[in-house]
Amino acid sequence: MHAVPSCVVVTGASSGFGAEFARRFAQRGADVVLVARRRDRLEELASQLQDSGRVRAYPIAVDLAKPGAVDDLMDELAVRGLRPDGLVNCAGFGIDGPFADADPARVTSLVQVNVTALTELTHRLLPSILASGSGVLVNVASTAAFQPIPQIALYAASKAYVRTLTEAIWQEAKGSGARILALCPGPSRTEFFAAAGSERFNVGQMVSTDEVVDAAFDALAHQGAGPTRIVGWRNAVQAHLPRIVPTRAALAVTAGLTKD
Numbered sequence: 001m002h003a004v005p006s007c008v009v010v011t012g013a014s015s016g017f018g019a020e021f022a023r024r025f026a027q028r029g030a031d032v033v034l035v036a037r038r039r040d041r042l043e044e045l046a047s048q049l050q051d052s053g054r055v056r057a058y059p060i061a062v063d064l065a066k067p068g069a070v071d072d073l074m075d076e077l078a079v080r081g082l083r084p085d086g087l088v089n090c091a092g093f094g095i096d097g098p099f100a101d102a103d104p105a106r107v108t109s110l111v112q113v114n115v116t117a118l119t120e121l122t123h124r125l126l127p128s129i130l131a132s133g134s135g136v137l138v139n140v141a142s143t144a145a146f147q148p149i150p151q152i153a154l155y156a157a158s159k160a161y162v163r164t165l166t167e168a169i170w171q172e173a174k175g176s177g178a179r180i181l182a183l184c185p186g187p188s189r190t191e192f193f194a195a196a197g198s199e200r201f202n203v204g205q206m207v208s209t210d211e212v213v214d215a216a217f218d219a220l221a222h223q224g225a226g227p228t229r230i231v232g233w234r235n236a237v238q239a240h241l242p243r244i245v246p247t248r249a250a251l252a253v254t255a256g257l258t259k260d
């Protein structure tokens with residue numbers, strides 16, 4: 001790891017990758033702001049992290065699906081006098097089934113959480129991340145970010161957005177000293193499948209939460225690391241294949257992987 005940010009906002013900190021990112025940054029001496037909807041989970045994690053006596057942990061319950069949520073979060077940070085120079089955007093979820101059949105409210109929420117809130121928070125915190133000299137931005141995409149995927153079309157599209165946005169920011173940030181990373185895990189046994197109510201997302205090489213977060217910190221530690229880290233070598237091979245085959249062939253393969 002290069003120099004540790006002084007204060008890291010972690011969205012999705014109530015479970016899965018986000019909770020583990022919060023633990024790891026706290027172990028490294030960063031204060032952490034824990035963001036998700038489930039306040040009890042955030043408060044429990046915050047008190048565990050503060051028990052070390054080394055760091056402050058701030059639980060802030062926010063529903064990122066609500067328009068204006070990022071403004072509210074920025075207000076909460078300001079009230080506490082916090083100026084984060086680190087951000088890990090983990091909050092996200094998936095919807096499965098044909099896009100035409102998806103519940104309209106879930107569609108809007110997915111775009112709001114996976115795309116809009118991530119974008120707004122990245123945009124609002126990026127200046128301090130770039131200015132800090134030890135700033136970090138990790139945006140969690142997915143191996144689903146590399147090709148269109150029937151049956152999980154919106155989720156895959158949202159992750160493609162996260163990946164390309166973050167990769168472009170990586171280039172723009174060159175020379176600032178900040179570390180920018182588009183993290184692309186394969187399927188992992190977090191609460192993600194239960195939240196989606198589906199196993200359809202279980203495509204590719206299964207990876208553990210530790211492997212995912214280890215891979216992120218390994219990428220952050222290496223100055224020469226690229227903008228993207230795919231977790232799991234078989235996932236990396238699978239992610240790059242669609243770049244060299246016609247889209248209709250890639251679609252036929254992914255349709256086969258996600259069919260009922």
Ligand SMILES: NC(=O)c1ccc[n+]([C@@H]2O[C@H](COP(=O)([O-])OP(=O)(O)OC[C@H]3O[C@@H](n4cnc5c(N)ncnc54)[C@H](OP(=O)(O)O)[C@@H]3O)[C@@H](O)[C@H]2O)c1
Nearest residue numbers: 012014015016017036037038064091092187188190191192
């Ligand atoms: N697990 C996988 O297979 C996998 C693979 C590739 C990428 N990913 C991505 O990794 C990220 C983390 O997922 P995970 O695997 O750790 O799943 P998870 O255990 O289900 O965690 C998702 C987190 O997002 C938060 N969240 C969901 N909706 C929210 C909302 N409206 N407002 C605020 N927070 C919200 C949840 O907190 P609350 O419910 O408390 O709000 C939870 O903390 C996601 O972006 C996911 O797409 C996961």
